[in-house]
Amino acid sequence: MTARPSLDDLFERRLSYPDIDAKDRFDLLVGLDDQKSRLTKILGLLVNPHGLEAWAKKHYHGIPDILAAVLRRPPLVVLAGDVGSGKSALAETVGDAVARQEGIDVTLFPLSLSTRGQGRVGEMTQLISAAFDCTIEEATKLKGSGGRSRGAVILLIDEADALAQSREFAQMHHEDRAGVNAFIRGIDRIGNGRLPAAVIMCTNRLGALDPAVRRRAADIMAFQRPTEHQRHAVLDQPLKQLGFTAANITAIVNATGHTKGRSYGFTFSDLTQRFLPSIVLDAYPDGKVAPARALEIAQALIPTAPFQDTAS
Ligand SMILES: Nc1ncnc2c1ncn2[C@@H]1O[C@H](COP(=O)(O)OP(=O)(O)O)[C@@H](O)[C@H]1O
Ligand SMILES: [Mg+2]
Secondary structure: OOOOOOHHHHHHEEEEOOOOHHHHHHHHHHHHHHHHHHHHHHHHHHOHHHHHHHHHHHHOOOOOOHHHHHHHOOOEEEEEEOOOOOOOHHHHHHHHHHHHOOOOEEEEEEOOOOOOOOOOOHHHHHHHHHHHHHHHHHHHHHOOOOOOOOOOEEEEEEHHHHOOOOOOEEEOHHHHHHHHHHHHHHHHHHHHHOEEEEEEEEEEEHHOOHHHHOOOOOOOEEEEOHHHHHHHHHHHHHHHHHOOOOHHHHHHHOOOOOOOOOHHHHHHHHHHHHHHHHHHHHHHHOOOOOOHHHHHHHOOOOOOOOOOOOOE
16 A cells, blocks of 8 residues: 555645635526525535524524434535536535635535546545545644634545445445445544534436445435526526527527437536537637527537446
8 A cells, every 4th residue: 555645646626715716606507506505504504513503592592402403414415416417516616605604714625536546456445535534634623622613624525436336236346345435434434523524425326326325415416407497597698698589599498408319408518518619619710600500509419428327
């Protein structure tokens, strides 16, 4: 085994909130109001339980027993669902909403497992353990003695499909199982230490979540492809600014949904990262974006295939 990776090796970019760029990105996410609000509240209470006591004092002149049930939740939230549906974007920006709501500073430690830990045997397990060590160390420093904590840490384990794989499947690679175990141990350490820290795990594999991970999740939030209404919300403003009429926009909203030959529509990221740039590049530098041409491009683009959430 090599030496424990340093903080900088582990997390490419630590983010601190409040941060106005994060707020802008958070506000731009369409159709996730329910997830945004739930996630902000859950994380807020996990990292700053005093918020709930203040609420109880204000509205009930005391601390009802029900608070214990709310506060005893495990320090994990799972964001699961289709690719390009805003899981990473939400996880990377919700810290700002938490910081503003609770009036504290929040730091995000982002670790993506897709690009990391696929090398040597034991590497993923070591990465996960080290990530939890760093998080716990930092959160321990922030935990005020008795009073309210001076700040909070969110650990983001992104692209965690390997960890979402159920330990129940015998064919699961030994290394993956060790990773799941390290993850579960880390969650328990944060919970037992009552630290101002919480973990967000993002995965495409809702169906294969390990029962032990499931049990430790305060909430599991599902993410889906945009509905017609949500596609409209994403496309309306940018296309209007290009001079498209309401009818032009409706035609494109329809073309990016289910079609005759296809049972699924575009993902959010298909719309923002593929379709919109394509129509601009197509017109650039000679002329304007023509609505008929944009519709053709929408019809020709093949949306990202849905993630096949088979259990193996
Ligand atoms: N709900 C949404 N509203 C607006 N844009 C979105 C939404 N979801 C995703 N996008 C766009 O797609 C990009 C990729 O999304 P991402 O969060 O990485 O997806 P995931 O992690 O679920 O695969 C985002 O940066 C954003 O530009
Ligand atoms: Mg992602």
